[in-house]
Amino acid sequence: MNEYVIGVDLGTSAVKVSAMDHDGKIIAQQSYGYDLHQPHPGYSEQDPRDWLYGTTIAIDRLILRDGIKAEEIKGISFSGQMHGLVLLDADGQVLRPAMLWNDTRTTKQCEEIKKKMGDRFIEITGNRALEGFTLPKLLWVKENEPEIWARAKSFLLPKDYVRYVMTGKQAIDYSDATGTVLFNIKKNAWSKEICDTFDIPESMCPPLIRSIDEAGTITDSYAMFSGLKTTTKVFGGGGDNACGAVGAGILKPNMVMSSIGTSGVILKYEPDANVDYHGALQYECHAIPDTYYSMGVTLAAGHSLNWFKHTFAKGEDFTEMVNRAAKRPLGANGLIFTPYIVGERTPYADADIRGSFIGVDSMQNKYDFVRAVIEGITFSFRDILNIYDQHGQDFDTVVAIGGGAKSDFWLQLQADIFNKKVVSLTNEQGPGLGAAMLAAVGLGWFNSLQDCAKKFVHFGKEYEPQPETVKKYDELYKIYHQIYDQTKDLSHQIMKLRNSWD
Numbered sequence: 001m002n003e004y005v006i007g008v009d010l011g012t013s014a015v016k017v018s019a020m021d022h023d024g025k026i027i028a029q030q031s032y033g034y035d036l037h038q039p040h041p042g043y044s045e046q047d048p049r050d051w052l053y054g055t056t057i058a059i060d061r062l063i064l065r066d067g068i069k070a071e072e073i074k075g076i077s078f079s080g081q082m083h084g085l086v087l088l089d090a091d092g093q094v095l096r097p098a099m100l101w102n103d104t105r106t107t108k109q110c111e112e113i114k115k116k117m118g119d120r121f122i123e124i125t126g127n128r129a130l131e132g133f134t135l136p137k138l139l140w141v142k143e144n145e146p147e148i149w150a151r152a153k154s155f156l157l158p159k160d161y162v163r164y165v166m167t168g169k170q171a172i173d174y175s176d177a178t179g180t181v182l183f184n185i186k187k188n189a190w191s192k193e194i195c196d197t198f199d200i201p202e203s204m205c206p207p208l209i210r211s212i213d214e215a216g217t218i219t220d221s222y223a224m225f226s227g228l229k230t231t232t233k234v235f236g237g238g239g240d241n242a243c244g245a246v247g248a249g250i251l252k253p254n255m256v257m258s259s260i261g262t263s264g265v266i267l268k269y270e271p272d273a274n275v276d277y278h279g280a281l282q283y284e285c286h287a288i289p290d291t292y293y294s295m296g297v298t299l300a301a302g303h304s305l306n307w308f309k310h311t312f313a314k315g316e317d318f319t320e321m322v323n324r325a326a327k328r329p330l331g332a333n334g335l336i337f338t339p340y341i342v343g344e345r346t347p348y349a350d351a352d353i354r355g356s357f358i359g360v361d362s363m364q365n366k367y368d369f370v371r372a373v374i375e376g377i378t379f380s381f382r383d384i385l386n387i388y389d390q391h392g393q394d395f396d397t398v399v400a401i402g403g404g405a406k407s408d409f410w411l412q413l414q415a416d417i418f419n420k421k422v423v424s425l426t427n428e429q430g431p432g433l434g435a436a437m438l439a440a441v442g443l444g445w446f447n448s449l450q451d452c453a454k455k456f457v458h459f460g461k462e463y464e465p466q467p468e469t470v471k472k473y474d475e476l477y478k479i480y481h482q483i484y485d486q487t488k489d490l491s492h493q494i495m496k497l498r499n500s501w502d
């Protein structure tokens with residue numbers, strides 16, 4: 001009988017499921033898209049039931065369309081969009097729409113955390129309190145929706161909610177637990193000090209498991225709902241960036257990952273919890289047991305391109321649109337874009353900054369704008385790389401994953417703007433592949449994720465920086481880098497005005 005593992009990549013735009021065999025060969029893939037609700041500036045919500053139905057439909061399609069037999073599915077694991085708050089009542093029912101990682105309504109709560117705990121907060125969690133994280137969201141609900149807060153008994157993160165419905169057991173893995181900022185990264189446990197300071201009952205925090213641990217098996221009711229078998233084992237899984245790094249083979253400190261999904265990420269493997277970026281970068285537990293990673297996040301990376309396409313080039317295909325942009329001149333005929341369209345996280349933790357196009361000229365066409373968007377997103381990654389430089393952290397290879405890594409042009413652009421070698425994967429499935437690897441190791445198919453990577457991860461084409469282009473982008477980046485400081489006051493004034501009209 002064939003045996004498969006399924007990696008569920010619960011993204012922001014869609015859930016993607018991949019079935020893989022013992023050799024790491026992708027046998028079948030399905031996906032299902034869902035909506036993002038942005039009812040006010042800074043708000044970003046999804047309905048957890050959409051994740052559940054989307055995941056179930058996508059897995060069903062593996063069975064019904066791709067001919068995978070339910071009994072052949074030995075294990076399932078997850079990669080999940082991070083930080084999102086799913087609030088549950090005593091019966092495990094969802095109390096309100098999930099507030100996502102890119103929801104930035106919690107500036108006031110972040111300031112309160114900073115005021116009450118100062119640097120002690122970074123000492124405990126390895127992170128600053130930023131709007132996207134889970135604790136500020138809990139405090140927002142407590143303050144603004146007291147009737148919902150009174151009924152709240154526990155919280156989960158997005159993938160944990162789907163796993164909970166599948167297994168009937170609530171749990172969270174260490175990589176996603178760090179992203180709540182309620183977690184003591186040095187003690188590997190929920191922080192009583194933080195819970196007490198903000199009057200969050202510790203009992204609300206779910207039990208902790210490792211990413212490769214078995215969380216349970218499929219319940220009778222979910223088996224009936226989905227067609228899966230109750231013998232299928234379900235494993236912890238991890239935050240999407242931890243899983244992306246596993247699937248991209250980032251298992252040593254000399255490599256970093258760049259991920260262009262809805263968000264954008266530069267991530268570095270860290271062997272221990274001791275490098276001190278003093279909150280300038282996020283510091284999280286890895287999905288690889290007892291290791292860590294640091295990262296910086298551009299809130300709207302792929303989201304900026306998606307927004308542009310949706311607003312100005314609706315009917316066009318991504319690949320076609322990007323290929324046309326590639327034919328425009330370097331620097332988009334003098335146009336520079338900053339991707340702060342939902343606020344920013346790294347290096348500017350600023351919920352009220354907004355994006356800009358600088359240098360609009362009547363000779364530019366739509367594809368200059370597309371090119372400027374792509375270049376601007378990539379410059380924002382360079383801002384993150386600068387933080388590593390400032391801390392004396394070096395590396396030689398960037399492994400690129402995410403939807404943005406589908407484009408040859410964008411991969412070469414990363415090499416030229418970063419002035420580093422960029423490597424793609426032969427099968428761009430970063431987080432989903434990482435999730436499947438967690439199930440494969442959990443099932444005992446391999447002794448470790450490192451062993452599994454030897455079979456599952458295959459590097460593809462390499463993109464070397466081109467010295468002449470590197471030089472030109474260096475000059476352009478120096479201008480890009482000034483835009484935040486020179487536009488932030490204007491952005492803040494506009495935001496204040498919008499809020500006063502609301």
Ligand SMILES: Nc1ncnc2c1ncn2[C@@H]1O[C@H](COP(=O)(O)OP(=O)(O)O)[C@@H](O)[C@H]1O
Pocket residue numbers: 011012013014260261262263301302303305306318319322402403404405406407410
């Ligand atoms: N062919 C393509 N070329 C370049 N970028 C693309 C292409 N297709 C998708 N993208 C970008 O990738 C993003 C989606 O990436 P993905 O990793 O699937 O996101 P998520 O996991 O957040 O749902 C889109 O928003 C888009 O900007």
Ligand SMILES: O=C(CO)[C@@H](O)[C@H](O)COP(=O)(O)O
Pocket residue numbers: 011012013080081082083101102132240241261262263264265282297
């Ligand atoms: O907030 C973060 C990381 O801290 C984001 O990276 C989210 O985890 C969303 O990821 P994508 O949907 O872009 O993959």
